[in-house]
Amino acid sequence: MILEKFFTDKYDTQTVFVNPDVTFGEFKKFVVGQKKAFENQQAANVVLLCEDYFDFAVNFFAAIFARKNIYLLTDKTRLNQLGFEYILPNVPEACDGEFEGDFDSADIMINLFTSGSTGVPKNIGKTLRNLEIEAQGTVDEFDFPQDVIIASTTSSAHSYGVAFNFILPFYGGFRINQKKIEFPEQFDIQEDYVLISTPSFMEKLAKYDFVFENAPKKIFLAGAKLKDETYDYFARFSDVTDIYGSTETGNIAFKRGGGIFTSICGVQVYAAEDGRITVESDFFPAEKMVLNDIIEKISEREFVLKKRTDRIVKILEKRISLDELENNLRTHSSVQDCHCFVYDEKLCCAVVSDDVTKKAADFKRFLAGFSEILPKKWRILYEIPKTVSGKIDTAKLRKIFGSNLSLPFVFSRKCDSQNAQIDMVFKADSNFFNGHFNGVPVLPGVVQLYYARFFAEDVFGLELPCNEAKKVKFSNVMKPDTRVTLSFTNKEKSVEFTYLADDKIFSSGIFVK
Numbered sequence: 146m147i148l149e150k151f152f153t154d155k156y157d158t159q160t161v162f163v164n165p166d167v168t169f170g171e172f173k174k175f176v177v178g179q180k181k182a183f184e185n186q187q188a189a190n191v192v193l194l195c196e197d198y199f200d201f202a203v204n205f206f207a208a209i210f211a212r213k214n215i216y217l218l219t220d221k222t223r224l225n226q227l228g229f230e231y232i233l234p235n236v237p238e239a240c241d242g243e244f245e246g247d248f249d250s251a252d253i254m255i256n257l258f259t260s261g262s263t264g265v266p267k268n269i270g271k272t273l274r275n276l277e278i279e280a281q282g283t284v285d286e287f288d289f290p291q292d293v294i295i296a297s298t299t300s301s302a303h304s305y306g307v308a309f310n311f312i313l314p315f316y317g318g319f320r321i322n323q324k325k326i327e328f329p330e331q332f333d334i335q336e337d338y339v340l341i342s343t344p345s346f347m348e349k350l351a352k353y354d355f356v357f358e359n360a361p362k363k364i365f366l367a368g369a370k371l372k373d374e375t376y377d378y379f380a381r382f383s384d385v386t387d388i389y390g391s392t393e394t395g396n397i398a399f400k401r402g403g404g405i406f407t408s409i410c411g412v413q414v415y416a417a418e419d420g421r422i423t424v425e426s427d428f429f430p431a432e433k434m435v436l437n438d439i440i441e442k443i444s445e446r447e448f449v450l451k452k453r454t455d456r457i458v459k460i461l462e463k464r465i466s467l468d469e470l471e472n473n474l475r476t477h478s479s480v481q482d483c484h485c486f487v488y489d490e491k492l493c494c495a496v497v498s499d500d501v502t503k504k505a506a507d508f509k510r511f512l513a514g515f516s517e518i519l520p521k522k523w524r525i526l527y528e529i530p531k532t533v534s535g536k537i538d539t540a541k542l543r544k545i546f547g548s549n550l551s552l553p554f555v556f557s558r559k560c561d562s563q564n565a566q567i568d569m570v571f572k573a574d575s576n577f578f579n580g581h582f583n584g585v586p587v588l589p590g591v592v593q594l595y596y597a598r599f600f601a602e603d604v605f606g607l608e609l610p611c612n613e614a615k616k617v618k619f620s621n622v623m624k625p626d627t628r629v630t631l632s633f634t635n636k637e638k639s640v641e642f643t644y645l646a647d648d649k650i651f652s653s654g655i656f657v658k
Contacts (some may be wrong), residue, residue, distance in 0.1 A: 294336055393434050564632075
């Protein structure tokens, strides 16, 4: 049904994008231009990494009309794992032309990838018709305002994003906000809108008591477990819906607070013999799909999630539930969040704590009261890192746990697209003070550079070249347990950093992008 709109001028005057406004007729010209560009290239595959919603939509439809295979990817580091030739689209240009040929949405395959915590990502294929049926189920289930704008904080290149950011508005005739919302000041939409986001993004807003100038009519969240306190905070402003689903099945069910999920229109859910959730719908090509979540059925459409079978690991010949470890650790008064996982054959635990006096040994002793098997490696973090889809960022956790350096304790951080300030302290028991210098410990310059680069990449989502630091200056000695602010200015071709406390500058420099 979506493709039919391209073969008529009936919809050409309708606005499909806002900020800035683009009509469907103008949008079609960009699709024609990109279609011709694709047809001039031999590769049969188009990989979409676009963060810009307009570019994503243009390239998606252009690939269909150029009869190319479509692959959606959220992580460009996965490109070298694809194993085939592909086109990475340039910025589209408008061109006059018409659309010709027969296109059946049931024959058009869209290739997505699981977020996969390890190894090569798993390719999940769905047809455009599957996605259209899913959009119809979403429209049937939820009462969308008629002239609403769809705004989002997420990428369109994963299952949740492509369903809500892209297919839903094109199928339902809703307008799309062109700007991906990454920072609080970007909530400047004056008309009625629906927000598509993740629990991790909204948790950050709630943490700083953010208040909308114009609250969204609805907020849809997916990608990770939604905390009750986050739901309660935003339910004061909007209709908040927690979506449960997977890359394989698409969206499955929803809830508004509490623990009981209701299956979405067009989805049937039941428990297999081992308790795992089994899903049947036309949102995916297979007859049915069995996932790793254990459920308890409440009624025909309602169920409760119990646990995940893939979070049971074997350590020292004993089976350990990572969920149980985390739940027990969260009862500690100083633990705000935590995540346990296996890395390099060792049980690891990342802890978010607001108490600078606590050490990993304190949390380990506390957990010993619940479990005989304890994590071997610990890190105390400001937050558990998340991907663009709101899931645990295992790649970033491996980077953190793969380093032998002690982490600084972060009290707070504030950032937007141009500036960031991180309030931190390098604790006296950090391993990089050993021998530097005996009796008079000083923070090594190489450690300052390492963490300046580490946090710059983290807050701005960058990959900075190695050894590309300029104008590095060490002005004052930084001693352990000194509370400092690491300040950044993000420019077009560089990132400037400064370590300071009050008016005293310890070091500064520039990273070249």
